Amino acid sequence: MRLETFRGASLVRVFEDVREALGDDAMVVRTRVLREGRVHAVEVIAAKAAEVEAFRRTLDPGPLEFSAEGGWPLVMGIVGPSGAGKTAAVARLAAGDFADRPVGILLLGGHRIGTADVIRSLRPDVTIETAADAEGLDEALLRLCECAVVLVDTPPLAPRDGGAGDRWMALLRRAEPKEVHLALAAGLRTEVATVIREDYLPANPTHLLLTKLDEVPGGAGAAEIPLRMEMPARWVSDAPETMAPLRTAVPRILDLLGVEPAEQKAAA
C-alpha cells in the first residue's frame, strides 16, 4: 500500500488534491497543521481505499488453529535479529496467550546464557528442550508431543557463524512449524527490514512480529515496516516489562494508520 503526502494552504484545497490523485474513496490516514514561523500549512497523508482494504486483508492472520486433543502440538517458530525480542515474545506467549495450555519450548542452536531462565521466570512449568541436530530434534519433539503448543526460540543469524544459521534453519523446517514469526523492531529502517527478511527466508517466515512499538513515535511512520513487509501479523510487542502480554496485531497496526479494523473512513 502506498501512502501519499499532500500539502497546501487549506484543508479544502488539499482534499481536492487528494481526490484528484487518489479518487473519491481515498482514505485519509492523517491530517495535521504544520507551522513554519507565521505560515500555516495543512498536511494530509492518504491512500487509496482499495489499497487500505487489501492491506487489512494481508495483515489478517486468521484464527489460530490448535490440533485436536491428543494431536501433534501446534509448533510455532520465532526468528529474527539479536535483541529483536524473540525470547521475550516466547516467554510472554507461554505466560499470556497460552497460559491455559500445556506449553513446551524448543531452543534451536546456541542461545544467550539465561534464556531458559527468562522463559521460566514467566512460566515456571514449561518443559524446555534443546536440539542441535536432526536426531536430537526428533527426540525433543517426541518429548514435547503432549504439549498443545511448542514455541521454538531461535538464535540470530550472524555473517560468519560457520554454517550454524543454516543448521538451525534446517532444523526449524524439519520441525514443520505452522507459523514462523519474523521479529522486527519497529524502529528499524524499512530498507534494513527488507534485507533482514531476505536473510531469514530459509526459515520460511510466515508472519511479522513487530516489536518495541513503544520505542518509536506512533502514527503512520511506525506502520512502515508492516506496510513494506506485506505479511500477516498475529501479535505485536509494545512494552519493555517482561510481564506485559503481547497484543493483537491487526487493530494495533491499523490504529497507527488511523484505520478502524473492519471499516474505512472515506475522505470527506
Ligand SMILES: Nc1nc2c(ncn2[C@@H]2O[C@H](COP(=O)(O)OP(=O)(O)O)[C@@H](O)[C@H]2O)c(=O)[nH]1
Ligand atoms: N521496550 C521494549 N523492550 C522489549 C520489547 N520486547 C523485548 N524487549 C526487550 O529487548 C531486550 C531483548 O529481548 P530478547 O527477547 O532477549 O531478544 P532476542 O535476542 O530476540 O531473544 C530485552 O531486554 C527485552 O526485555 C518491547 O516490545 N519493547
Ligand SMILES: [Mg+2]
Ligand atoms: Mg533470545
